[in-house]
Amino acid sequence: MRYVTAGESHGPELVAIVEDVPAGLKVSAEQIDYDLSRRQSGYGRGGRMTIERDHARIVSGVRFGRTLGSPVALVVENRDWVNWTERMAADGQPPADLKREVTPRPGHADLVGALRTNTDDCRDILERASARETAARVAAAGIAREFLAELGVEIYSYVVSVGDVAMKEASPADAASYNPMAIETSEMRCPDAAATEAMKQAINRARRAGESLGGTFRVVATGLVPGLGTYAQAKGRLTGQLGAALFSIPAIKGVEFGLGFEAAQLPGSQVHDPILLAGAGFDRASNNAGGLEGGMTSGLPLVVTAAMKPIPTLMTPLSTVNLETLAPEEASKERSDVCAVPAAAVVAEAEVAFVLASAYQEAFGGTCMADIRRNLEQYKGRLRAFAR
Numbered sequence: 001m002r003y004v005t006a007g008e009s010h011g012p013e014l015v016a017i018v019e020d021v022p023a024g025l026k027v028s029a030e031q032i033d034y035d036l037s038r039r040q041s042g043y044g045r046g047g048r049m050t051i052e053r054d055h056a057r058i059v060s061g062v063r064f065g066r067t068l069g070s071p072v073a074l075v076v077e078n079r080d081w082v083n084w085t086e087r088m089a090a091d092g093q094p095p096a097d098l099k100r101e102v103t104p105r106p107g108h109a110d111l112v113g114a115l116r117t118n119t120d121d122c123r124d125i126l127e128r129a130s131a132r133e134t135a136a137r138v139a140a141a142g143i144a145r146e147f148l149a150e151l152g153v154e155i156y157s158y159v160v161s162v163g164d165v166a167m168k169e170a171s172p173a174d175a176a177s178y179n180p181m182a183i184e185t186s187e188m189r190c191p192d193a194a195a196t197e198a199m200k201q202a203i204n205r206a207r208r209a210g211e212s213l214g215g216t217f218r219v220v221a222t223g224l225v226p227g228l229g230t231y232a233q234a235k236g237r238l239t240g241q242l243g244a245a246l247f248s249i250p251a252i253k254g255v256e257f258g259l260g261f262e263a264a265q266l267p268g269s270q271v272h273d274p275i276l277l278a279g280a281g282f283d284r285a286s287n288n289a290g291g292l293e294g295g296m297t298s299g300l301p302l303v304v305t306a307a308m309k310p311i312p313t314l315m316t317p318l319s320t321v322n323l324e325t326l327a328p329e330e331a332s333k334e335r336s337d338v339c340a341v342p343a344a345a346v347v348a349e350a351e352v353a354f355v356l357a358s359a360y361q362e363a364f365g366g367t368c369m370a371d372i373r374r375n376l377e378q379y380k381g382r383l384r385a386f387a388r
């Protein structure tokens with residue numbers, strides 16, 4: 001299962017097409033809209049989020065609430081389009097008073113994109129490079145998430161830190177023990193109430209100073225069977241696929257699995273997860289590996305942490321060079337988030353969902369849900385028999 005998206009930040013709409021969707025999967029537009037609203041949430045967001053109320057319209061591939069096995073196309077309208085019809089028109093000539101974006105923002109695609117595509121209006125770049133595109137990813141991932149939920153896999157995320165404010169956790173393995181409701185009711189999507197408050201204060205201070213903040217978040221997937229992915233080919237390793245998927249999100253600059261970088265400072269005996277025989281199968285004494293061994297799922301929760309850089313659009317702008325005059329100037333200001341770590345975590349759930357859904361299809365088939373369910377049950381039965 002994979003997706004492509006199209007659409008500009010201030011164009012009429014965003015479009016996502018999901019390919020290789022099995023037939024017979026229940027799809028709920030309401031559930032997709034719930035995830036879209038989670039992507040729009042979080043303290044520290046900019047004015048755009050008060051304009052948009054994202055809603056996904058399914059325009060192909062679903063009939064009477066079930067997938068047909070054909071591509072699923074989804075459309076998310078940009079409400080802000082009404083304010084941009086002339087400036088973002090697909091045809092005709094630019095309006096005489098068009099303000100061109102000639103002062104590229106450091107940390108954005110503005111300058112390098114302009115050089116690459118031979119334009120001196122950075123709007124040609126920033127409209128697509130904007131993280132508004134991630135709304136289409138979240139809509140598309142609704143299909144992958146429903147698929148995984150039918151197979152017993154749930155995905156959630158939470159914010160660990162914003163700037164230098166972090167919640168306290170004994171170990172990243174704690175990640176699998178939080179109540180998702182405690183996360184979704186926090187304005188920072190953080191299960192720790194005191195840390196939520198401290199993060200909000202840090203964002204208030206940053207906003208007053210014309211600054212921005214980044215942070216870290218974790219994505220957790222539970223209910224995974226062991227053995228998804230492979231050790232046999234470089235491209236088949238789930239570790240690499242998940243890393244690439246998370247690094248595809250704008251502003252993500254680091255990804256760690258389980259103990260992550262901390263493991264590099266510890267002796268092996270304190271890192272690797274001892275194997276136990278428990279009940280009807282194998283278990284582990286810990287989950288420092290974050291649910292992956294040898295490029296495959298271990299059967300324990302997947303725990304992956306990502307670091308987001310501070311938002312690059314600054315209300316106290318950095319210096320840049322004017323592309324028309326080549327004179328030094330302040331970088332342009334777009335309406336912008338001060339902090340978008342809670343939203344990025346929801347986008348990361350979407351990326352993880354696609355990687356895991358594809359891994360399940362690779363292992364258990366991809367044509368129709370009845371076959372996939374049967375193949376999965378057979379596999380689980382074989383695993384149970386193995387440990388007897």
Ligand SMILES: Cc1cc2nc3c(=O)[nH]c(=O)nc-3n(C[C@H](O)[C@H](O)[C@H](O)COP(=O)(O)O)c2cc1C
Pocket residue numbers: 046107108109129130131134249250251252309311312313335336337338340343344347
């Ligand atoms: C959910 C989300 C929201 C974002 N919101 C903004 C924003 O409001 N303003 C901004 O300048 N950058 C924002 N960013 C970050 C930029 O999109 C990103 O830094 C930029 O496209 C350059 O890509 P790079 O950081 O990967 O180099 C956001 C990123 C994400 C994931």
